[in-house]
Amino acid sequence: MKRIDHAEAASHFIAAKDNEAFHDKRLWDLRQKRDRIRDEIPEWQALRDLASVIKEHALSHLAGYLEQFETQAKLNGAQVHWALDAADHNHIVGEILAARGVKTLVKSKSMLTDECELRPHLERRGITVVETDLGERIQQLDDEPPSHIVVPAVHKLRGDVAEVFADTIGTDRKNDDPHYLSEQARLNLRPYFLDAEAGMTGANFIVAETGSVVVCTNEGNADLSANLPPLHIVSVGIEKVIPRLADLAVFIRMLSRSALGSPITQYTSHFRQPRPGSEMHIILVDNGRSERLGLADFWTSLKCIRCGACMNTCPVYRRSGGLSYGAIYSGPIGIILNPTQDLRKYSNLPYASTLNGSCTNVCPVKINIHEQIYKWRRVMSEHDQLPFAKKTAMKIASRLLSDPKAYRRTIAATDAALEYLPRFLLYTRFNAWGKQRENPATPDQTFYGWYLKHRSKPK
Amino acid sequence: MKVALFVPCFVDAFFPEVGIATLELLERFGIDVEYPLTQTCCGQPLANSGCQVEAAPVEALFVKNFADYPYIVTPSGSCTHHVRHYLDAIPQTDAVRHVRTHTFELVEFLHDILEVEAFPWAEFPHKVGLHNSCGTLRGLRHASMSELGEPFFSKPLALLGKVKGIEFVTPQRPDECCGFGGTFSLFEEPVSAKMGHDKVSDHKAAGADYIVSADSSCLMHQKGCAERLGLDLKFVHIAQILNGARA
Numbered sequence: 248m249k250r251i252d253h254a255e256a257a258s259h260f261i262a263a264k265d266n267e268a269f270h271d272k273r274l275w276d277l278r279q280k281r282d283r284i285r286d287e288i289p290e291w292q293a294l295r296d297l298a299s300v301i302k303e304h305a306l307s308h309l310a311g312y313l314e315q316f317e318t319q320a321k322l323n324g325a326q327v328h329w330a331l332d333a334a335d336h337n338h339i340v341g342e343i344l345a346a347r348g349v350k351t352l353v354k355s356k357s358m359l360t361d362e363c364e365l366r367p368h369l370e371r372r373g374i375t376v377v378e379t380d381l382g383e384r385i386q387q388l389d390d391e392p393p394s395h396i397v398v399p400a401v402h403k404l405r406g407d408v409a410e411v412f413a414d415t416i417g418t419d420r421k422n423d424d425p426h427y428l429s430e431q432a433r434l435n436l437r438p439y440f441l442d443a444e445a446g447m448t449g450a451n452f453i454v455a456e457t458g459s460v461v462v463c464t465n466e467g468n469a470d471l472s473a474n475l476p477p478l479h480i481v482s483v484g485i486e487k488v489i490p491r492l493a494d495l496a497v498f499i500r501m502l503s504r505s506a507l508g509s510p511i512t513q514y515t516s517h518f519r520q521p522r523p524g525s526e527m528h529i530i531l532v533d534n535g536r537s538e539r540l541g542l543a544d545f546w547t548s549l550k551c552i553r554c555g556a557c558m559n560t561c562p563v564y565r566r567s568g569g570l571s572y573g574a575i576y577s578g579p580i581g582i583i584l585n586p587t588q589d590l591r592k593y594s595n596l597p598y599a600s601t602l603n604g605s606c607t608n609v610c611p612v613k614i615n616i617h618e619q620i621y622k623w624r625r626v627m628s629e630h631d632q633l634p635f636a637k638k639t640a641m642k643i644a645s646r647l648l649s650d651p652k653a654y655r656r657t658i659a660a661t662d663a664a665l666e667y668l669p670r671f672l673l674y675t676r677f678n679a680w681g682k683q684r685e686n687p688a689t690p691d692q693t694f695y696g697w698y699l700k701h702r703s704k705p706k
Numbered sequence: 707m708k709v710a711l712f713v714p715c716f717v718d719a720f721f722p723e724v725g726i727a728t729l730e731l732l733e734r735f736g737i738d739v740e741y742p743l744t745q746t747c748c749g750q751p752l753a754n755s756g757c758q759v760e761a762a763p764v765e766a767l768f769v770k771n772f773a774d775y776p777y778i779v780t781p782s783g784s785c786t787h788h789v790r791h792y793l794d795a796i797p798q799t800d801a802v803r804h805v806r807t808h809t810f811e812l813v814e815f816l817h818d819i820l821e822v823e824a825f826p827w828a829e830f831p832h833k834v835g836l837h838n839s840c841g842t843l844r845g846l847r848h849a850s851m852s853e854l855g856e857p858f859f860s861k862p863l864a865l866l867g868k869v870k871g872i873e874f875v876t877p878q879r880p881d882e883c884c885g886f887g888g889t890f891s892l893f894e895e896p897v898s899a900k901m902g903h904d905k906v907s908d909h910k911a912a913g914a915d916y917i918v919s920a921d922s923s924c925l926m927h928q929k930g931c932a933e934r935l936g937l938d939l940k941f942v943h944i945a946q947i948l949n950g951a952r953a
């Protein structure tokens with residue numbers, strides 16, 4: 248699999264000036280809203296501690312809580328399936344739908360089903376899959392993956408959306424009024440809701456104690472997807488289990504505040520049992536999670552509640568867009584999740600970060616995101632995933648910087664210093680420094696030279 | 707008090723005046739400053755790229771150079787951050803542990819260890835915007851961080867506030883990374899430059915004449931960006947202002 252070139256993709260994103268400026272501003276606004284609403288909760292930091300501890304407890308007792316959940320869910324009348332990987336998951340969904348002759352599936356947003364690439368799998372089996380979250384629907388119609396885990400089409404301007412809708416659902420190309428566009432999307436979606444034989448949702452949390460599934464949305468589309476058709480399928484990653492209903496309060500208080508700076512999502516729906524005459528299936532998906540749980544440096548990434556706050560605050564993400572990460576999960580959380588799926592393909596991602604640490608500070612479950620990014624760099628180097636030129640530069644630098652005499656010889660003349668230092672830095676792209684920046688001026692002497700002249704005592 | 711001065715490689719080569727200001731400033735407080743002549747680098751650029759094997763001999767040399775001093779002071783937040791938090795490519799001997807816990811960035815050394823009350827020689831009659839590098843802000847905790855909503859504090863502002871005539875301006879996004887990020891500045895050139903351009907524009911819009919920082923690397927990047935954009939901004943290391951530079 249080819250390595251994702253984040254820098255290259257980012258350069259195209261930045262070249263579309265209006266989109267980049269809007270994207271940066273919109274997400275920075277979310278970050279600021281989040282800051283303001285955080286200030287309304289004096290115990291915010293205590294909540295973060297609590298959320299982190301609950302998640303770490305659940306993850307370190309994962310098997311037990313999952314079995315408890317399964318038992319409870321079955322008692323409630325739901326059917327529970329276990330999927331080892333994406334293929335397994337897709338197969339299970341396909342079989343459930345085929346057995347009931349389902350032709351149309353309405354779906355609310357679920358990163359997991361994107362992760363498993365469920366849609367193309369079902370479409371190959373002749374099933375129409377309709378995304379019902381507005382942002383996700385825009386992305387589906389544009390045949391693009393989501394660029395953000397909470398606001399999937401945030402990289403698009405309203406004019407872009409008008410184009411997509413004009414091409415796909417026949418709206419007026421010149422009308423980019425958001426109300427008009429969302430109304431048109433609603434009109435387009437309504438028949439699908441009414442006709443679909445099955446609905447699918449993800450889950451933000453599943454509760455071991457009650458066997459219930461909790462879905463948080465702002466558009467109510469998950470409720471329509473789950474409640475209108477006679478069959479409700481829930482796909483959920485195994486890391487989403489929390490022990491008790493009481494624990495949920497901690498996360499609900501933080502989720503939407505972290506994500507959008509709003510006190511709570513418009514809808515927080517608890518699905519506990521199938522409606523009379525209908526079925527409810529819950530698929531518990533591993534797809535690499537157990538393996539991740541076994542990685543000493545990275546297992547806490549499973550605490551993630553997918554709020555997107557780390558993306559909103561990330562200065563790199565805001566200026567490169569989610570699609571530049573070449574993966575379903577982008578931004579800081581994507582950088583630390585993706586390499587467990589494919590080390591080589593995502594080997595550049597840990598370098599798409601300045602390690603500034605803002606992500607770690609906003610994370611409601613206190614994942615040490617930037618430290619994990621740093622650790623992933625070590626893994627990449629250990630596994631020979633660094634581009635040859637970079638590795639060679641590092642080797643040369645290592646020899647030079649560990650040999651004071653050779654170092655001084657190289658740096659002695661200031662000209663040589665200027666030669667050497669940028670070359671040491673400039674291993675990747677030719678003259679990357681000077682493209683959009685001026686070079687530093689060359690001083691007449693090094694500090695070392697000055698010190699010898701002015702301070703050094705002869706020995 | 708005896709202190710070893712660590713002058714990172716790019717300061718040595720490109721910003722000798724920052725090393726000189728640091729040395730003179732420490733001497734003003736009666737400190738016996740020594741600059742071990744066989745020093746090179748703390749290993750950060752290598753370790754930051756994940757190259758522990760390559761970082762190891764550089765870190766070993768760093769420790770060898772500095773292990774015998776009670777304090778190691780450097781005008782670089784990111785190097786201090788590396789030494790304190792990440793210098794672990796080599797076995798953690800007593801000498802290594804000593805160096806890791808006794809290396810201080812200049813601002814913290816002045817603020818926390820020397821507890822400096824005044825800089826009578828310092829006067830800087832200009833409008834300055836402070837840039838806290840991410841290594842100093844979130845790594846060394848130089849100042850309160852906007853993400854946490856904690857009570858305001860700022861060690862660099864506390865020191866700069868003792869300088870005569872200085873005036874501060876605050877950009878819209880004071881905490882945002884400037885995009886230097888070490889090798890990030892080259893490996894991720896498009897984003898790095900965009901972040902740098904945004905950063906200096908933000909300071910300019912706030913009315914800054916100077917951007918001051920405890921990290922020369924961020925300043926080098928921002929200066930390069932400002933010059934390319936044709937912005938009339940000047941850049942100065944905090945050591946220079948505290949040592950009495952007037953411009």
Ligand code: SF4
Nearest residue numbers: 551552554555557610
């Ligand atoms: S890593 Fe933390 S901040 Fe980022 S999406 Fe997950 S929970 Fe939110």
